[in-house]
Amino acid sequence: MRWKSADYTGWGRALGATGQLARPERQSALTALVADAPAPAIGNCRSYGDACLNDGGNAIDMTRLDRFVEFDADSGVLHVEAGITLGEIARIMAPRGWLPAVMPGTGFATVGGAIANDVHGKNHHGAGSFGQHVQAITLVGPKGARRITLKSDPGLFRATVGGLGQTGVIVSAEMQLARCKGDIVTLTERRVANLDEFLGLLDRSEATYTVGWVDATARGDALGRGILEEAETGAGLVPPTRPSKSVPFNAPGFALSAPVVKLFNAAYLRRVPERGRTVVKPINEFFFPLDRIHNWNRLYGKRGFHQFQCVVPLAEAAALKEMLMRISDAGMASPLAVLKRMGPGRAGYMSFPMEGYTLAVDFRNRDAATRLIGQLEDLTAQAGGRIYLAKDSLSGAARVRAMYPEYEKWATEVARADPKGALATDLVRRLGLRDKA
């Protein structure tokens, strides 16, 4: 297998790596590669920080191992190669009445990446995390392939789901799809005046898919104002999505400066009439709204950006309020801020979800943002919450271990599965996750 020298980055583009990439196009090539030179697998590098980076080392790009393997139309169990994207599964399966049970905010996430970060979607409060719908995983290591289930290898399975790729290369997975009524959604949007109203609406929402957009520039009485989105899948005929556009170059710094963001957010809020509205959309427009603009991450300029995402227990609404206050006071937020209620569902030792509220906000990469994110992490820790490693690029070892109570179990399984540390990534090294405690 030929290796390619490449410079590549996480989605936030604040962290990058230089290394050798292999991209096997068939399973036999992968097996031979791993037997010869085990290396961490990466998907579409939709993780924001360094989960998908191995600076100075090798990595295996899985995106060409993207075949459908088997589908049982009665049970809805789908077996696919790990490099297929969730967007592609949705595109093919939704017209037949099936969707991935959990879909994150980008359709470019691969099945391997979705397992390794145990991703959540707009239905987490009801459906739980991605890994909870995975029935079997086939891992490839130097000694060959091995199919594992929660029953056959409970420890290894829990260390693989949400396990940051440290137990082996996931070559394929079998998962339970969810029934959908068709490939459109009926979406109800309503304006929300402030944080308290928001949390109340999120608590009471009975929709299958619920998510909140927050205007993180608003302050005072309007702190935490935004738009609540509630959606159900359905059947119908709507015009197909317009072809995607792309951001051709790095935007200059002022593109997302405080006044621009303030104006944009106010306009975005007014898009939805005061009394709310219900619209019908193709599913991908609802689930993956940002995917229509390729390389939108270039909007943040050359230095890139960070996403802070935390979850705090339900009782800690005060911590959320404090975070929003600090963010709006600092005047550093981008238009991208999301609030959601999570259920307890999680499938791995290092899975992010816990019952509570999750907040995600993007910040242009600069020193002041680093300081602010540090404060937000402090608040998260004090509230007994945790930060999401798929988004993290700034945190430290002690902090993360304290937030993930099952860390030791994970570390034990990982040490057994990959004793030489061949699968370590930049994130794992930065957070000392593979170091002996």
Next chain:
Amino acid sequence: MSETWIILGATSSMARAFIRDLAQQGARLLLAGRDMADLGALAQDCRLRGAAAAEAIAFDARKPKGFGAIIDRVAQFDGTLNAAVFVGSMPDQAEIDADPGLIDGTITDSFTGPARFLQMLAPVMEARGKGVIVGVGSVAGDRGRIGNYVYGAAKAGFATYLSGLRNRMGRKGVHVMTVKPGPVDTAMTWGLGRMPFMTDPETVSRDILKGVRKRRNVVYTAGIWRIVMAVIRSIPEPIFKKLSV
């Protein structure tokens, strides 16, 4: 759709994108190549994506003894028959310089093997009086260049062959289309360094399907290569021989 496509070199990265588009249109697919395990996986992938049928069949461009059996199998399908050739190999020019024996294989994979197969298939398709043959050549065949002139020669030979075949088959209602890709992000080019105007297999597939619909004779993909190659072809030989483009 009762369209049947036989794909030679179905394990190629480029072919895979094209085959999937055909699968989604509900075509019947005969996937021919050397790696039966991968062809089996691909056939299954195609069935799940909507192909009316998909089966793997052994084909090695260097083993013409096996061609007859494949032609027999193709002929069993009723309705419109179509064929697409993605077979090709591109050893490093330096390797060929070190071992000139590699020339035979290179020419067989990209030119004489597929040509011989198409020559046997031609009467079957003529008898149906319809259908399309897609042959993948390369911009490398448009002019011999220092970096890969053996591969280029094979592709030039194949393009000339296709042009003649087009002349013959057109009279019987069978359309022959030559595809000349510039650099495409596939297994063949992975790790070979930066290349100008590189495109991806999905775009190539879309260009091929569009070309087939419009009954184009020669398609460049990405399209800009038609212009680039026109310029490169127009450079007088005394100057060109000193260039390393």
